Amino acid sequence: MARTAGRPPRSKAEILEFRSKIGKHALEIYRAEGFEAISMRRLAKAVGCAPMTIYAHFDGKTDILRYLWADVLTDMSGDIAEKLKSVAGPSERLQSAAHSFIAYWIDHPDHFRLVFMSNDVTRADVSTFVMGEDTLAHFLMFSDLIREVHPEEHDVKMSTDTLISGLIGIALCMNTMPDYPWADPTSMTNQLLLSIIT
Template sequence: MSEKKVSEKKASEKSAARSRNPRGEGSRLRGELISAASRLLETLDGQDALSLRAVAREAGIAPQSVYLHFADRRELLTAVYAERFAELRTALEAAQRSSAAPGDRLSAVCHAYVDYGVRNPGHYRVLFGTAGTPGWEPAAGELPGLPTFQLLVDVVTDCGATDPRSTALCLWAAMHGLITLHQDRPSFPWPPLATLVDTMVRAHLTR
C-alpha cells in the first residue's frame, strides 16, 4: 500500500473513532459542533459561507457525524444563535438583578450589553453579523434573540416609558451602533464607552 493511501486510511480511522462517542456523550459532541460553527462564523463572511463539512473539519469528526445531531445547516445555525443569545441574556439578567431602582436597572442592563459586545467581538458578530440577514427568513422558534430583547422592553416598561417597545428598539440601535463603530473606527477619539452609555440612558429616560 502506498504511503499516501496509508495516510488516508489512518485519517479515515481517526475520524471514525472520533465520531463514536462513549455512551451518554452525544450531547458533548453536539456542544462541540455548536462551538466549532460559532468559531467559524466569527471569521466567515456571513452565514452563507458556513458549510457542514467545514464544521465537521473544525470539530475533528467525520462529516456524516454532524447529521446525528443536526438535520441540516439551518438547524445547526439556530442552535448556535440560541446558545449565544442565552449567553448574552444571562449577562443582562445578572445586571438587571444588581439594582432595585428602575432607572438604575436600565442603566446596568445597557452597560452589560455594551460590555458584552466589546469584550466578545467574535460572539457579537455571530449574533448580529449573521443571524437575521437577508435570506435567513427565520421560522417560528428560530428567533432565539426575542426573549433577550423582551428583557430590555420589560426594563424600559418599569421606567414608565410611554412606548416601551419603541424606546427599547432605539436603545438597542444606539448600543449596537456604539459597539460596532467602536470596533470599526478605533482611531476615532472616543470618550469612554461608559460615559456614552450613561448619556444614552439619560436621554431616553427624559420625559
C-alpha cells in the first residue's frame, strides 16, 4: 500500500503539547482583551497553523474555554495539595486548604474572572463542565478534609457547600470591589471556618 503524503499523525504527547500551546495563546488573548477576542483564526495565526488544525483539537471556543477552566482548576488544586504536604492535623489541613484557595484566586484575579465570570457562555456549557467528575474533584477535596475534621456523623455536603460558596464569595469581593475597605480575607476565612470546625 502506498503511503499518503502529508504530516504523520501526532503522538499523544504531541497532541497534548499542541493543545497546551493553543491554550496558552488563548489565555494570553483572554488576559489582554477578554474571551470575546478569542477566535479560531486568531489562535491559528498565533500558533502557526491553519484554523482547521485548531478545530481538529477543539470543537470551538467553548471547548477552549473548558480546557482553560480545567487547566486553572488543576493549577489551583495543585497549589493547595502542595501546601497540604507540610500540614498535619485535620483542622489545620482544612484551614490551610481554605486559605490557599482564597490566596490563589486573589493572587490570580484573571484566573478568577475566567472561571467564575466568563461572558458569552451558556448555562448548559457551564453545567456540563461543572458536573464533570474531574471538575467536581477540585471542589470535593473539601468534603474529604471536612470528613477528617468530623469523622462522626456530620452533614458534610452542607458544610462543603457552605465553605465553598463562602470562599468564592470572599474571592469575588476581593477581585471585583478591591477599593472597598473589606476586612482582611484571612480573618473572613477564619470566621467562615469557625462554623465548620467547631
